[in-house]
Amino acid sequence: MAAEQNTIHNLILENKEKLSISGVSDVDTFDEGKIILFTEDDTLIVEGEELHIQKLDVANGELIIEGTIYAIQYTGDGSTARANKGFFKKMLK
Structure with missing residues (x-):
């Protein structure tokens, strides 16, 4: 069942100012305008x-973003798009 827990993905947006995301495997890029x-x-x-990463726990797949959030978009890239990407994966190599 541990593998099933890793695939759960949730978004909680509070007043367009705080976004909690579960099921995160990595962060590719981030700045104050886009993550x-x-x-x-x-x-x-x-x-x-003014987007800021409040909390990042890749081991548990948790990310909290604070700032004024205007848009949340899925790209449909799938898992193959992230195979060689990821800011934190590059830093840990």
């Missing part, structure tokens, strides 16, 4: 202003 991250099944783009 691109990978879930188990897709690539997710979060756009806004």
